[in-house]
Structure formats: structure tokens, C-alpha cells
Amino acid sequence: MNSFFSEDNWVGWVDALSENHYVVIDHILPKQILLDLKTSFDERVEAEALRKAAIGTLNQKQVDRSVRGDEILWLDKDMADQRIHTFFDLADEIKQNLNRYCYLSLSGYEFHFAHYPEGAFYKRHLDQFQGRNNRLISMILYLNEEWHPAYGGQLKLFLDGGKEETIMPTFGRMVMFKSDVLEHEVMITHHDRYSITGWMLYQPVGLSFLETS
Numbered sequence: 001m002n003s004f005f006s007e008d009n010w011v012g013w014v015d016a017l018s019e020n021h022y023v024v025i026d027h028i029l030p031k032q033i034l035l036d037l038k039t040s041f042d043e044r045v046e047a048e049a050l051r052k053a054a055i056g057t058l059n060q061k062q063v064d065r066s067v068r069g070d071e072i073l074w075l076d077k078d079m080a081d082q083r084i085h086t087f088f089d090l091a092d093e094i095k096q097n098l099n100r101y102c103y104l105s106l107s108g109y110e111f112h113f114a115h116y117p118e119g120a121f122y123k124r125h126l127d128q129f130q131g132r133n134n135r136l137i138s139m140i141l142y143l144n145e146e147w148h149p150a151y152g153g154q155l156k157l158f159l160d161g162g163k164e165e166t167i168m169p170t171f172g173r174m175v176m177f178k179s180d181v182l183e184h185e186v187m188i189t190h191h192d193r194y195s196i197t198g199w200m201l202y203q204p205v206g207l208s209f210l211e212t213s
């Protein structure tokens with residue numbers, strides 16, 4: 001497998017993740033790979049393959065536009081799309097390195113395309129929710145070629161001591177944070193906002209029967 005990053009990269013990122021609970025990485029992938037991913041995303045928006053995102057877990061899912069207004073499409077390794085396979089190569093490398101440098105036991109991941117249309121937001125929440133605690137690291141890769149502060153749509157992280165960090169969803173920026181500790185929100189966007197969002201998962205051996213979806 002090709003390697004996207006060097007060991008030095010990882011040392012800095014892992015330090016930030018363990019000290020601050022989050023890390024922001026700009027230009028995570030070469031521009032052409034990002035553009036290809038965005039094209040793949042655009043094709044699926046065009047084909048109306050995305051669905052309104054739900055909240056809740058397992059058999060308690062519901063769509064509530066007053067909590068989150070994005071539409072999503074789950075990515076699958078069976079998709080015959082080399083552009084998505086390249087993204088999964090990146091995810092594999094990140095998973096291996098988080099296991100190696102953070103001593104985690106990540107055994108899988110899940111990702112979806114997410115499109116926030118104008119006026120959409122996602123209220124303050126934690127990604128690790130009741131009844132499902134196997135999301136360890138949240139990862140978001142932004143695919144917005146031009147982003148202006150006036151568009152809004154920032155990711156706001158609620159940090160220790162009442163501090164907040166506000167992050168613009170600029171092209172090629174990846175944010176990783178600890179799913180079980182960092183509350184966050186997506187502020188209202190005034191422009192179409194595109195990302196690949198996902199989670200590094202810890203799946204205790206033998207408990208997979210608990211997953212019904």
C-alpha cells in the first residue's frame with residue numbers, strides 16, 4: 001500500500017490529538033485526488049443518491065431537521081469507484097497509524113458523504129451516543145473548493161475550560177477528534193457544504209451481533 005504520510009507527520013498529529021483531543025490537518029491529500037473525490041460526490045448528488053440524515057441509533061433512528069439538516073450517502077468498499085477506494089486507502093493508513101501511535105485497537109471504520117444544503121446545520125452533539133459506544137475517533141474531510149467566512153458552516157468544537165474552536169470547512173482540510181469527549185456543532189451554512197465524515201471504530205471481539213444496522 002502506498003503511504004500518504006511520513007512518520008514525522010504522525011508524531012505531531014498524535015501529540016495534538018492526545019493533548020487537545022483534536023487535530024486539524026490541511027492539504028491532507030494531493031489536490032487531484034481531492035478533486036476526483038468531489039467529482040464522485042457530485043455524480044451521486046446529481047443521481048439523487050443521498051438521503052436525509054437521521055439521528056439516534058439502531059432501531060431508534062429518526063429524521064429531525066431541527067437537529068441536523070444534512071443529507072448523506074454511506075460509502076461501501078464494494079462500490080466500483082476507484083476514487084472511493086483511494087479514500088479507503090487513506091482511511092486504512094490512518095487507522096493503522098492511530099493503532100500504532102495512540103495504542104488504540106481500532107478494527108474498522110465507517111464513512112459517508114455529507115451535503116449540507118443552504119440553511120442546514122447540526123446542533124451541538126457528541127458522536128458517541130447512547131447504545132453505541134464504538135466510535136472512537138471522528139474524522140471529517142472537507143471538499144469545498146472555495147469557502148468564504150460569510151458562508152458560515154464552520155465546525156465548532158467545545159473544548160475543556162469553556163473554550164471553543166471554530167474551523168472553516170476548506171478544501172482538503174481534515175479534522176480528527178475524540179468521539180467520546182468532544183462536543184461539537186456545525187453552524188448554519190449559507191452555501192452548499194460538502195464533506196466526507198466518518199468514524200474509526202472499536203469493535204470488541206464477539207459483540208458484533210449487537211449491530212443491527
Ligand SMILES: O=C(O)CCC(=O)C(=O)O
Pocket residue numbers: 114122127140154155184185186195197
Ligand atoms: O461536518 C462537520 O463538520 C461535522 C459533522 C458531524 O458532526 C457529524 O456528522 O456528526
Ligand SMILES: [Fe+2]
Pocket residue numbers: 125126127138184
Ligand atoms: Fe458529529
